[in-house]
Amino acid sequence: MMSKSFDVAFIGGGNMAQAMGRGIVTTKGEQTSLYVIDHNQSKADLWAAMGATTSLEVSETLSHCKTWVLAVKPQNLKEVCLSIKPFLTKNTLIISVAAGINVTSLGRWLEHDLIIRAMPNTPCLVGMGATGLFATPAVSEESVLYAENLLRCMGLVIRVNEEFLIDAVCALSGSGPAYVYLFIEALIAGGVKLGLTEEQAKQLAVATVAGGAKMVESTGESPAQLRANVSSKGGTTLRALSVFQEHHLEDIVAQAMAAAAARSAEMAKELGT
Ligand SMILES: NC(=O)C1=CN([C@@H]2O[C@H](COP(=O)(O)OP(=O)(O)OC[C@H]3O[C@@H](n4cnc5c(N)ncnc54)[C@H](OP(=O)(O)O)[C@@H]3O)[C@@H](O)[C@H]2O)C=CC1
């Protein structure tokens, strides 16, 4: 009997794949069929509830899936590539979302050159993701547009023309949600220290971060101008900002991002053999 074919296969059905899968299901509905391989029954059940066909192990069905999204941890990727390689067809489009594994390693493990590296982030789960994408020259423009369209189901997509820029995307938007959560945690802790309840502080912090981002997006003003608009002469904001400046917040952020990008490059050496 002929195996059923699928538009997109996820190999690894964890956090990032689920965030992406939900975006696809919400935007494309039944137009895009999903096949998911994850060796955890609980994850397979979760995907099945979303309407995907699932498998606990790699199978021949993969050869009937046009696009494969590689979404296992970088440490597991080589082993996974070797196990899925027999099911590649010459037109299979590979989209790897793994941090720090470059197209050279992927190409060598899979003996295949239609490879896109994408760096999404977890807000894809709520349709507000940000993804950077790099395609090898072998990938046709039509396939890159297809991948961009797929990833756009989950939010913003930016194409980069050099692979090292995926490390920069990883340092900014891939890891970025964690920086935002850290800042929200700090705002809540600061609010509680000043007498607010945890719940009051949380609501105010979340609304402030979301509102600030929305203002940048909607008004077309620069973040610097918007910051100036909040900062009344002789007022509270300037006093707070002077403390951030004194502690070199911009340098701290730049150093943290450089450390993330360096780790991505380091992982390529460590895991890419
Ligand atoms: N989380 C994030 O914010 C982002 C992650 N990424 C990238 O996405 C990738 C996945 O990350 P994330 O979703 O967080 O990781 P998860 O651990 O949540 O998901 C990976 C899933 O794949 C399963 N798995 C591992 N090996 C196999 C195998 N051989 N066969 C079937 N299933 C397997 C894992 O099971 P088990 O746990 O049992 O091993 C797990 O369920 C990583 O490469 C990461 O760099 C990219 C951008 C952002």
Ligand SMILES: O=C(O)[C@@H]1CCC=N1
């Ligand atoms: O921390 C990580 O390595 C992955 C990549 C970007 C976000 N999470």
